[in-house]
Amino acid sequence: MCVAAVGYVADPGRVVDVEARAEAVELTALEAFRALRDRWWILVAAGLLAAGAAFLATRPAEPRWRSSVLLQATGRLDYGNFLALEKELRPLSEQVLQLDIMRDVDQSLHTDLAPETMLDHTRAEPVVDSNQVRIDVDDSDPRRAEQISLAIADVYAQQHNAAEQGKLREERVILSTLDRPNPAILIWPQTNIIVPAAAVLGLLVAGLIVLVMVYLDDAIRTPADVQRYLDLPVLGSVPRFRTRARRPVASAARPTQPEARSPTEMEVPTSAAGTRP
Numbered sequence: 001m002c003v004a005a006v007g008y009v010a011d012p013g014r015v016v017d018v019e020a021r022a023e024a025v026e027l028t029a030l031e032a033f034r035a036l037r038d039r040w041w042i043l044v045a046a047g048l049l050a051a052g053a054a055f056l057a058t059r060p061a062e063p064r065w066r067s068s069v070l071l072q073a074t075g076r077l078d079y080g081n082f083l084a085l086e087k088e089l090r091p092l093s094e095q096v097l098q099l100d101i102m103r104d105v106d107q108s109l110h111t112d113l114a115p116e117t118m119l120d121h122t123r124a125e126p127v128v129d130s131n132q133v134r135i136d137v138d139d140s141d142p143r144r145a146e147q148i149s150l151a152i153a154d155v156y157a158q159q160h161n162a163a164e165q166g167k168l169r170e171e172r173v174i175l176s177t178l179d180r181p182n183p184a185i186l187i188w189p190q191t192n193i194i195v196p197a198a199a200v201l202g203l204l205v206a207g208l209i210v211l212v213m214v215y216l217d218d219a220i221r222t223p224a225d226v227q228r229y230l231d232l233p234v235l236g237s238v239p240r241f242r243t244r245a246r247r248p249v250a251s252a253a254r255p256t257q258p259e260a261r262s263p264t265e266m267e268v269p270t271s272a273a274g275t276r277p
Helices: 018-024 029-038 040-058 079-096 099-109 115-120 142-164 191-216 223-230
Strands: 064-074 122-127 132-139 174-177 185-188
Touching (some): 099 115, 122 142, 142 174
Antiparallel strands (some): 064 185
């Protein structure tokens, strides 16, 4: 529909600057909602494309499983030793990451991993609140990750406790592996989290692009746009007439009349003998 901005202006000398008026108009929440509603298919398509791209990107990735084991550090339960124990947790966690320990683990488990590779896939961090050391092992095989993490904890605890026997009893820090299950968890790829997050991100990006395009569009298409940009009341609108191509009218077929024959050309029945009566 072609809208004609026919309005009444109280001040005849008033000049309406359409461009300045369009720049001053802001996009309201209702208009933004209508713009997103009218272009819902763009949002859905963007979300599906983002989710599909994320799924295809994570599908060929090698799965990574993580198994964790906790080492409990115990000592004399007085305040002084408790503070000293907290300070020793960081060095204890760093002593876990040694090639000698990884070699001992490889000899006991007979894995097909090199000690250097095993060391790269192992992390140790102190848990100060509970006086523990957490050992994390990442591997493509969940069962092997569980075995390696538990073996590292046992080997290091045995070596550390053997070295602590030469100290005074009140200065000893004994490590023990907590008897807890250490099931491996999948840390990569987390498809059930990445794909929905990519879909939501695609929807947000597409919605932002749609809102920017609507905000920059200053075309006048409806009577509401006339009042919005020109600040004039609409008195009437002229619809756009679309001429349709006329189809040729097919002429009605007239029934054909049989040709008139002269009396001499009319068929005369013959007898069985072939002579005329």
